[in-house]
Amino acid sequence: MRGRCGGNVAPVAAMLFRRQDPKPPAQRAAEWIELLLDDGPLRVAVRRNPQARRLTLRVRAAARDVTLTAPPHVPLAFARDFVQRHREWVRVRLVRLPEKVLFEPGALIPLHGTPHRIVHCPQARGTVWVAPDGDGQPALHVAGEAPHLARRVQDYLKREARQALTTAVRHYAGALKVEVGRITLRDTASRWGSCSAQGDLSFSWRLVMAPRFVxxxxxxxxxxxxxxxxxxxxxxxxxxxxxxxxxxAEAWLRRHGSDLHRYGGD
Incomplete structure (x- = not known):
């Protein structure tokens, strides 16, 4: 399934360009534009696309960054001016991004759509298990030392995602009378799933945080x-x-899909 996992595209664009770039994109060095915001400078990555006909700014909720797509021949100075003119547009959309939620004690993270509190149990044996907390609310209990807690939570979510997706894939493959190949999990920012011509399926492990029907x-x-x-x-x-x-399910993804990328990370 293709499509963005969140992000905002500027509703304005520069004039159309038709000249050919004299220098192949592969030979270009990485380009950045520095945009000064209230809380400091922000690096805007410039991505040259031979198919692009105009300048397009994008604030990606999944990656929490800002990119500018530009035709290969557009001068960097022109692109820089375009970004500066849309400084306020960028600032507003960055402010609207949901705050990151780290995998740390006390954090609330969704599991199959239900919020679970992370409870650190340093003296306990094992890794991660689901059980009510002291208030009787759903919780993820994590054993072991604090430096390993975030990794253990993410590993647990990935295991749960693989089990749930494997079960669902087998069910629908049987219903449609088809065979599928390997199932792989990734942390993709641009799509929730894909199917290769050979029948191999790939999914975002973050789907385990969405409701089961999604x-x-x-x-x-x-x-x-x-x-x-x-x-x-x-x-x-x-x-x-x-x-x-x-x-x-599609409506849920449109409304809440980008929020799944706020969990975890540094």
Whole structure:
């Protein structure tokens, strides 16, 4: 399933450009534009795209960064002026980004859509397990030393994601009478899942934090690509045949999908 996992694209763009770039993009050095904001300088990455016809600013919620897509031949000075003119637009959208939630004691993180408190149990044996906390609320209990807590939580979420996605994929593969290949997990910023021509499926492990019906929908979506490697009418009929709440899941992803990228990290 293609599509952004969050982010904002500037509603304005520069004039169209048609000249050819005399220097191949592969030979260009990395380009950056420094934008001075209230809390200090921000580096805006310049990405040269031979298919681009205009300048486009994007604030990506998943990566929490700002990029400028530009045609290969546009002078850096022109791009810099474009970014400076949209300084306020960038500032507002960065302020609107949800705050990061680290995997640390006391943090609330969703598991299958239900908030769980992280409880550190340094003297306990094992790794991570689910059990009510002292107030009877859902919690992730993490054993071991504090420096390993974040890694253990993420490893646990990935294991849970693999188990849930494998179960869902097998269910929908049986329903559609198709075979699938390997299932891999990634931390992608631009898509929730994909299906290769060979039948290998890839998913974002962060889907384990979404409600189960959302994870199930993504599994059905990618399995359906084993019969239709497109998003035509027949493809959507196949998806809705096995996953009637497809539109509800898509609506949830549009509203809340980018929030899944706020959890974890440094």
């Amino acid at each position: 994870l199930d929908y993504l599994a059905a979506h990618e399995v359906a690509h084993r019969l239709e490697m497109n998003h035509g009418p027949r493809f959507w009929r196949l998806v809705e045949q096995v996953c009637p709440n497809r539109r509800e």
